[in-house]
Amino acid sequence: MKIKEAKLYQINLPLRKPFETSFAKMQYKKCIILELIDDQGNSGFGESSAFDIPFYNEEFRSGSWSLLQEQLLPEIVGHEIKHPDDIYQIFEGIRKNNMSKSAVNCALWDLYAQQQQHSLATALGGTKTKIETGVSIGVQSSPQALVEVVRGYLATGYRRIKMKIKPGKDYEYLAAVRNEFPDAMLMADANSAYRLADVQLLQKLDDLDLIMIEQPLEPGDLLDHAHLQSQLKTSICLDESVTSLDDTRKMIELKSGRIINIKVARVGGLGIAQQIQKLAAANGIACWCGGMLDSGIARAANVAVATLPGYTLPNDIAASTRYYADDIISPLVELTGTYVEVPKAAGLGYQIDRTNLKKFAVATKTIK
Numbered sequence: 001m002k003i004k005e006a007k008l009y010q011i012n013l014p015l016r017k018p019f020e021t022s023f024a025k026m027q028y029k030k031c032i033i034l035e036l037i038d039d040q041g042n043s044g045f046g047e048s049s050a051f052d053i054p055f056y057n058e059e060f061r062s063g064s065w066s067l068l069q070e071q072l073l074p075e076i077v078g079h080e081i082k083h084p085d086d087i088y089q090i091f092e093g094i095r096k097n098n099m100s101k102s103a104v105n106c107a108l109w110d111l112y113a114q115q116q117q118h119s120l121a122t123a124l125g126g127t128k129t130k131i132e133t134g135v136s137i138g139v140q141s142s143p144q145a146l147v148e149v150v151r152g153y154l155a156t157g158y159r160r161i162k163m164k165i166k167p168g169k170d171y172e173y174l175a176a177v178r179n180e181f182p183d184a185m186l187m188a189d190a191n192s193a194y195r196l197a198d199v200q201l202l203q204k205l206d207d208l209d210l211i212m213i214e215q216p217l218e219p220g221d222l223l224d225h226a227h228l229q230s231q232l233k234t235s236i237c238l239d240e241s242v243t244s245l246d247d248t249r250k251m252i253e254l255k256s257g258r259i260i261n262i263k264v265a266r267v268g269g270l271g272i273a274q275q276i277q278k279l280a281a282a283n284g285i286a287c288w289c290g291g292m293l294d295s296g297i298a299r300a301a302n303v304a305v306a307t308l309p310g311y312t313l314p315n316d317i318a319a320s321t322r323y324y325a326d327d328i329i330s331p332l333v334e335l336t337g338t339y340v341e342v343p344k345a346a347g348l349g350y351q352i353d354r355t356n357l358k359k360f361a362v363a364t365k366t367i368k
Contacts (some may be wrong), residue, residue: 001081001111002039006073009033010065010363013295015323020138021164021191024055029293032064033328033357036076036107044111045352046103047298049265056292057099057219057240057266064100065363072104073367084108085271098243098268105269106301114347119304121342121349124270126307130339134160134314135322136189136291139169143176150177150184157338160185160211160314166193171204178208185314189214192240196224199231206233211313212259215239222247225256235259239290243267245275252283259313261290262305265298270305277310288313296320296329300348303333303340314338328356 013029020026032048048068050059075090087105094101113123121128135158140146150161163174165188174188187210194202194216202216212235217224219240229236236257242248243266251257260280264273277287289306292298299317306315317340320332327333329350333340343349 001108001115003036003076003079003081004039004368005037006077006367007035007037008065008068008365008367009035009357009361010061011295011328011357011360012362013324013327013360015293016325018138019293019323021166021189024051024053026051026293029295029323030061031295031298032061032068032103033295033297034068034103034107036104036111038111042111042114043352044107044109044114045297045348046106046108046110046301047265047295048099048103049292049294049298050099057243059097059099064097064103065365067094067097067100068103069365069367072100076104077367081108084112084269087269088271096243099265102265102267102269105271106264106298109270109301110347117346119342119344119349120301120347121304121307124274124304124308126304126342127309128307128342130336130341131303131306131311131317132159132314132339133317133335134158134162134185134338135318136162136316137164139164139166140173143173146173147176147180150181154181154184159338160187162187162189162214162316164189164191166190167198171201174205174208174210186210187212187214187237189239190216192217192219196228199228202228203232210234212237214261215241222250222254222256226254229255229257237261239263240266242276245272245279248276248279252279252285259286259288261316262287262311263290263292264301264305265292270301273305274308277308281310286312289315289317291316291318293323296327296333296350297348297352299333300329300343300350303342304348307342326356326360328353328360
């Protein structure tokens with residue numbers, strides 16, 4: 001693939017309702033869309049999921065915007081790229097910043113799949129024609145409010161319910177849901193809101209028969225998670241602590257958890273996500289595909305990667321309309337029951353809605 005041109009779009013995509021986690025309350029999904037154009041006129045799309053404030057990891061949108069323009073894209077535009085995962089060697093001198101690298105890797109995979117005349121799922125080695133999804137629920141105002149939100153999603157047909165928690169809004173909230181729905185597939189997501197000193201509180205969650213507690217301790221930590229997992233019956237799922245294949249190896253060796261939430265953006269792209277799920281599967285670690293309140297472009301890439309055989313739990317890939325009234329792909333990602341049908345068209349499998357791309361763009365940049 002000879003990359004002729006790159007276009008960057010800063011996007012503010014309005015959420016239907018504010019989404020609250022332990023660290024933020026968001027009204028917009030603010031991200032960067034990358035379009036790579038090859039010498040045949042084909043376009044491949046990727047997304048940098050960096051938020052405007054670096055509360056999830058070290059990246060933030062204006063920094064990603066600069067890094068893509070000044071460091072990453074000059075190594076891609078005007079160059080021949082044989083395979084999308086070549087970027088890991090090309091960018092090896094640039095530490096971390098995985099979300100920016102992921103945007104490039106995903107856009108190249110889109111182009112590569114188009115070149116091979118395969119769907120992105122097929123190009124990646126996926127084996128599923130549909131993927132199961134769960135639902136993620138932000139922190140609610142009261143236990144009863146959470147119960148009612150969960151009731152609605154269970155009635156819709158979702159099997160796996162993920163609930164955000166934080167200190168003061170944890171055990172009582174989850175217990176209320178478990179008491180109301182004794183057979184539901186429930187999990188909690190702490191977004192690093194706790195510390196090892198909170199072990200007694202977290203042990204109380206063992207009574208609730210959760211399938212997992214996601215990322216209870218600090219981002220990047222593996223050692224304290226290993227100490228905590230040894231004291232819990234409930235499986236720990238790591239998110240922010242696994243950003244690379246090497247982190248996965250250390251997690252397995254330390255026994256820091258039993259499940260990994262693989263977010264394509266967090267680990268640096270589809271290629272690394274492939275490698276992580278393969279290593280995890282070989283060591284009995286369950287995986288599922290998480291999201292970043294993604295626009296349709298990253299959501300489409302997530303659909304493709306979740307078809308890989310190592311993804312064994314329901315994924316955080318909701319219908320587009322779960323979060324947005326409008327999106328920048330067509331058709332929207334939709335559910336059949338609680339499943340997403342995997343598109344068969346070449347590349348991402350969805351068309352870009354350029355009218356909406358322009359509508360929600362607050363800044364653009366072209367690199368030739």
